[in-house]
Each structure stands twice: as C-alpha cells, then as structure tokens.
Amino acid sequence: MARSIAPAIVADGLAAAYGDQLIWRGASFTVNTGEFVAVLGPNGSGKSTLLRLLLGLLSPAAGRLEVLGTRPHRGNADIAYVPQRRNIDRDLPVRGRDFVHLGIDGSRWGIAVGNAASNNQRVDEAIRAVEAQAYADRPIGRLSGGEQQRLLLAQALAGRPRMLLLDEPLASLDLRNQIVIAELVAELARANRLTVLLIAHDINPLLPIVDRVLYVAHGGVAIGKPAEVITTEQLSRLYDAPIEVLHDSHGHMFVVGLEAESAHHDA
Amino acid sequence: MPELYLAAAPYFGWDLVRVVQELFRYAFMQHAFEAGTMVAISAGVIGYFVVLRGLSFAAHALSHIGFAGATGAVLTGTAPIVGLLVFTMSAGAVMGALGQRLRGRDVTIGLVMAWSLGLGLLFTRLYKGSANLAIGILFGQIFGITSQDVALTFVAGAVTVLLVLAVYRPLLFATLDEEVAEAKGVPVRALSIAFMVVLAVAVSEAVQVVGVLLIFALIVAPAAIAERFTTRPSRGVLLAALLAVLFTWAGLTVAYYLPYPAGFFITTIAFWSYIVARLAAPTLTLPRRRGTEILARDEQARHSP
Ligand SMILES: Nc1ncnc2c1ncn2[C@@H]1O[C@H](COP(=O)(O)OP(=O)(O)OP(=O)(O)O)[C@@H](O)[C@H]1O
Ligand SMILES: [Mg+2]
Numbered sequence: 001m002a003r004s005i006a007p008a009i010v011a012d013g014l015a016a017a018y019g020d021q022l023i024w025r026g027a028s029f030t031v032n033t034g035e036f037v038a039v040l041g042p043n044g045s046g047k048s049t050l051l052r053l054l055l056g057l058l059s060p061a062a063g064r065l066e067v068l069g070t071r072p073h074r075g076n077a078d079i080a081y082v083p084q085r086r087n088i089d090r091d092l093p094v095r096g097r098d099f100v101h102l103g104i105d106g107s108r109w110g111i112a113v114g115n116a117a118s119n120n121q122r123v124d125e126a127i128r129a130v131e132a133q134a135y136a137d138r139p140i141g142r143l144s145g146g147e148q149q150r151l152l153l154a155q156a157l158a159g160r161p162r163m164l165l166l167d168e169p170l171a172s173l174d175l176r177n178q179i180v181i182a183e184l185v186a187e188l189a190r191a192n193r194l195t196v197l198l199i200a201h202d203i204n205p206l207l208p209i210v211d212r213v214l215y216v217a218h219g220g221v222a223i224g225k226p227a228e229v230i231t232t233e234q235l236s237r238l239y240d241a242p243i244e245v246l247h248d249s250h251g252h253m254f255v256v257g258l259e260a261e262s263a264h265h266d267a
Numbered sequence: 268m269p270e271l272y273l274a275a276a277p278y279f280g281w282d283l284v285r286v287v288q289e290l291f292r293y294a295f296m297q298h299a300f301e302a303g304t305m306v307a308i309s310a311g312v313i314g315y316f317v318v319l320r321g322l323s324f325a326a327h328a329l330s331h332i333g334f335a336g337a338t339g340a341v342l343t344g345t346a347p348i349v350g351l352l353v354f355t356m357s358a359g360a361v362m363g364a365l366g367q368r369l370r371g372r373d374v375t376i377g378l379v380m381a382w383s384l385g386l387g388l389l390f391t392r393l394y395k396g397s398a399n400l401a402i403g404i405l406f407g408q409i410f411g412i413t414s415q416d417v418a419l420t421f422v423a424g425a426v427t428v429l430l431v432l433a434v435y436r437p438l439l440f441a442t443l444d445e446e447v448a449e450a451k452g453v454p455v456r457a458l459s460i461a462f463m464v465v466l467a468v469a470v471s472e473a474v475q476v477v478g479v480l481l482i483f484a485l486i487v488a489p490a491a492i493a494e495r496f497t498t499r500p501s502r503g504v505l506l507a508a509l510l511a512v513l514f515t516w517a518g519l520t521v522a523y524y525l526p527y528p529a530g531f532f533i534t535t536i537a538f539w540s541y542i543v544a545r546l547a548a549p550t551l552t553l554p555r556r557r558g559t560e561i562l563a564r565d566e567q568a569r570h571s572p
Contacts, residue, residue: 083446
C-alpha cells in the first residue's frame with residue numbers, strides 16, 4: 001500500500017447554518033493534500049459558507065471538520081484566502097505591492113522593523129510568481145479585474161500557505177484570462193504542493209486541471225471526479241430536478257435544466 | 268523697559284532667528300506652538316487612517332458630539348476637556364462597534380451631529396456664561412493654553428500616536444482588506460472600536476487648537492493631500508503629520524502678526540493647500556509607465572527584423 005499522507009480536509013456529517021437558517025448538511029468528504037478541487041453550485045447554495053467554515057469564521061452547526069490536521073481556527077497561517085470579488089476603491093492610494101506585503105506581516109502588531117529587506121524580497125517573489133511585475137507599483141484600484149486578481153493571488157502566496165481557498169477568482173474575467181489564471185493557480189499549487197479549493201461557476205476552464213469537483217447544491221454536498229459528478233444522473237439527484245449534462249466535441253460540458261432551479265429549498 | 272519694547276511693532280523680516288525669537292517671546296505663543304505641534308502630529312497620523320477608512324464625516328461628527336460634552340461639563344463645573352473626552356470616546360466606541368455599517372449612514376450621523384450642537388446650545392444658555400465659552404469650544408482657543416494644558420496635550424498626543432503605531436500593520440490590513448484580515452486572525456472589530464476611541468482623543472485635543480467646527484483642517488485635509496502624493500502608506504502617514512504641523516505653524520505665525528484668529532488662518536492654509544494639491548496632482552500620482560512601455564515595445568518591434 002502507498003504511504004498514506006494525512007488528508008488536508010476531513011468533513012464528517014458536517015452542516016452549515018446561519019442562526020437557525022440551515023444552508024446545507026450531511027457533508028462527508030475528504031480532500032487529499034495537494035489536491036485541486038473545484039467547488040461548484042448555484043448562487044446562494046453555500047459555497048462561500050464552506051470556505052468560512054474552513055477558515056474558522058463560522059462554526060459547524062453539526063458534524064466534524066478538520067483542516068490540515070486541526071480544527072478550523074481563525075488566523076491559521078497555513079491557509080490563504082482570496083474572498084469573493086471585492087470592489088476596490090478606484091482612488092485607493094495604495095500600490096498593489098503594499099497589498100501583497102500585507103500577506104506576509106499584515107497581522108503582526110506594530111510597525112515593520114528589521115527584516116524589511118527579506119520581506120520585500122518575498123513580496124517580489126510572489127509578484128514575479130503571478131507575473132504582475134509590470135503593474136505591481138501602480139495603485140491597485142486602477143488595475144483591471146484580472147490584474148487585481150493576480151495581485152490578490154500574490155498576496156495569498158506571499159504568506160507561504162499550505163492551502164489556498166479561492167472564492168470565484170475567475171469571475172469577471174474574459175474566457176482567455178479565466179484559463180490563464182486557472183492554469184497559473186494550478187502551476188503554483190503544483191510547485192508549492194498546495195491544496196486548492198477554488199469556487200467557480202463554469203467548470204470548463206478548469207476541466208484540464210482539477211482533480212475533483214465538490215458540488216454544493218440543494219442543501220447537500222457531493223464530491224467526485226468531474227466525469228463522475230457532472231453527469232445527468234448525479235446532478236438530477238443532487239438538485240432533485242431533471243437535469244441534463246451535454247458534451248461537445250471539445251470535451252466541454254454544459255449543464256442544462258438548472259434555469260428554473262432555485263438555490264433555496266425546504267430544509 | 269518692557270513697555271517701550273512692547274510698544275515697538277513685533278519684528279518681521281528676513282532675519283529668521285529674530286522672527287523665531289519674536290514668535291517665542293511670550294509664554295502664550297510658546298504654549299500655542301508646543302501644544303499645536305503635538306496636536307498636529309497626532310491629527311495627521313490618525314487622519315491618514317480616517318481618510319483611508321472613509322471616516323471623515325464620522326470624525327467631524329465626533330467633534331460636534333464633543334461640543335455637547337464640553338459645554339455640559341462646564342455646566343456641571345468640570346473642565347471642558349473632561350466632557351469632551353467622555354462624550355467623544357463613548358460616541359467613538361459606539362461608532363467603532365458599528366464598524367462597516369457606519370459607511371453610508373450620512374443621515375444618521377448628521378442627525379446625531381445636529382442634535383449634539385443643539386444640546387451644546389442649550390447647555391451654553393443654561394450656564395448663563397458669556398458666549399465666549401461656546402465660541403472658544405467651537406473655534407478653538409489656541410492662544411489661551413496654559414502650561415498644564417500643554418502637558419496634558421503632550422501626554423494625550425504621545426499616547427494616541429504610540430497606539431496607532433502599535434496597531435499599524437493590522438489596522439492597515441483591516442482597513443484595506445477586512446475579510447482577509449479577519450480570516451488571518453486580525454481582531455477587526457476590536458481594532459475598529461480601538462481606532463475610533465483613539466480618534467476621539469485626537470479630536471478632543473484638536474478641538475483646543477482649531478475648535479469643534481474646524482476640525483477638518485487638521486485631521487482630514489493633511490491626510491487627503493498626502494494621499495494624492497504618495498501611494499505608500501508609511502509615507503502617507505508621515506506626510507500627513509508633516510503637513511498638519513506645517514499648517515499649524517504657519518497659521519500660528521500669521522495669527523501672531525495679524526489681528527485675526529489662528530483658526531481662520533489654519534483652515535485657510537489647509538483649504539488652499541488642498542486646492543493646490545488637487546490642481547498639481549489631479550489624479551493619483553501614478554507612475555504612468557504603461558503608455559511609455561507600449562511605445563517602447565513598438566519601437567523595439569520596428570527595429571528588430
Ligand atoms: N452572514 C450571513 N448571515 C445570514 N445568512 C447568510 C450569511 N451569509 C450568507 N448567508 C446566506 O447563506 C446562503 C449561502 O450563502 P453563500 O454566500 O455561501 O452562497 P454562495 O454559494 O457562495 O453563493 P454565490 O455563488 O452567490 O457566491 C445564502 O442564502 C445567503 O443568503
Ligand atoms: Mg459566494
């Protein structure tokens with residue numbers, strides 16, 4: 001048998017709720033170290049909520065959750081997080097580089113003294129890793145969505161995490177940039193042996209790189225290889241509605257039948 | 268013969284040493300410069316974060332709430348500064364606890380502000396003192412500062428600046444990227460409250476110099492100007508403090524020679540500096556490299572086969 005590596009995430013009978021509003025429950029899954037998992041599901045199904053649980057910003061309503069061998073807790077330096085699209089003020093008088101820098105020592109008290117040079121070097125490394133050198137010194141609010149996304153990714157990397165939680169990093173990018181950023185993330189994850197959970201709405205740009213997909217829908221969570229989960233039968237069961245998965249000649253998948261699906265359901 | 272000396276017009280000219288000697292001739296001017304400088308440093312440093320966090324209006328409102336506190340204190344026979352501190356710090360704590368929800372609450376903030384001024388008016392009338400009391404709080408009394416006030420101002424100013432420096436990085440993180448900061452373990456809410464309380468102290472101090480109504484000149488204007496000239500937070504903080512000190516010094520100097528109030532000169536200098544800054548740096552100071560980069564690339568492409 002192969003040497004067993006501790007899994008990165010273990011969920012067992014996990015449920016998420018805000019107050020008494022149940023979002024999903026009965027989630028039991030394991031994410032292996034170094035795995036690239038795409039998280040899919042309709043708006044409001046609780047994808048971001050899953051990340052909040054992993055970050056320790058929300059406690060499980062039921063069940064057990066382990067992240068990198070411990071219970072989730074706020075301030076886990078091993079986990080990097082890029083939240084869902086934020087509108088950065090266009091006039092924010094701060095360079096992209098300063099944003100990246102926060103990823104290294106933003107949560108330390110006081111002002112930076114000493115190791116400024118080595119930290120600046122780490123910032124440079126992270127900026128180079130996402131190929132953002134050309135605009136890292138410009139005010140971040142004036143950059144395009146894709147450029148901002150790269151710098152936010154650099155901020156996440158600068159903290160040298162073991163796990164990357166990305167909430168819709170491909171939103172508002174054109175198709176070419178969706179692929180470019182997705183591949184960039186995959187490459188960086190491979191190079192740094194990162195476990196990645198990436199929330200997205202379209203699986204197609206991710207198909208060549210994901211190991212598995214985690215579907216959050218209809219009050220439940222399912223995980224599997226894309227070919228196993230994104231099937232007519234699985235999705236129909238998950239959504240409890242007739243859903244059809246179509247394939248085109250390029251291997252792209254199209255999910256049909258979700259148009260009438262509401263994210264909310266009676267728990 | 269002091270009478271003769273006093274009768275002579277105060278010296279002003281190219282001999283800067285003599286000008287400085289002239290400015291520091293009287294204790295009231297020394298006190299004004301000492302307290303004014305400390306107040307300006309703390310206002311500038313904190314102001315940078317006030318502008319970055321979008322709290323300019325909240326800071327303005329805090330000072331008005333302080334007016335009710337100061338006049339109320341006088342009514343009950345306590346020192347105005349005590350009332351100022353109690354009122355602004357309590358209001359600051361509430362505002363800090365509201366955190367992000369404070370944004371866009373202009374109407375609520377404005378109403379609290381107006382009511383506070385109204386209360387202050389009532390307290391002033393009940394006190395039956397002269398209107399000078401209210402005028403002093405509203406527009407500042409920089410030339411009426413005692414050496415005791417100076418000592419108090421130094422302590423308060425130093426504490427506020429040191430506190431901001433102590434939370435500098437997490438405060439910046441929480442200001443720029445609240446969600447990530449929270450996930451990274453930064454106590455976002457506690458920082459928000461702490462910042463507003465520190466701001467309350469800075470505002471209370473600044474009221475002595477420019478008064479409740481002119482607080483913008485020292486807290487917001489220098490920071491707003493600084494943010495047009497640098498995209499580096501550390502430089503922004505330093506520049507804001509420097510500008511606040513310059514405005515104060517310049518205002519005090521002019522007010523010494525001319526028979527008009529220091530508050531007028533400080534706000535005038537702040538206002539015109541802001542206008543000039545806007546004209547000089549109409550947008551953010553961007554290294555506008557992109558255009559030149561493209562041109563350089565085109566140039567290269569033309570020369571290479
Ligand atoms: N802080 C909160 N308090 C109460 N309910 C919340 C809170 N945050 C989210 N919800 C609710 O929980 C549900 C899941 O939200 P979540 O943000 O996880 O959805 P999502 O899958 O990320 O959706 P989207 O694709 O739109 O980002 C939604 O119905 C939302 O209204
Ligand atoms: Mg979401």
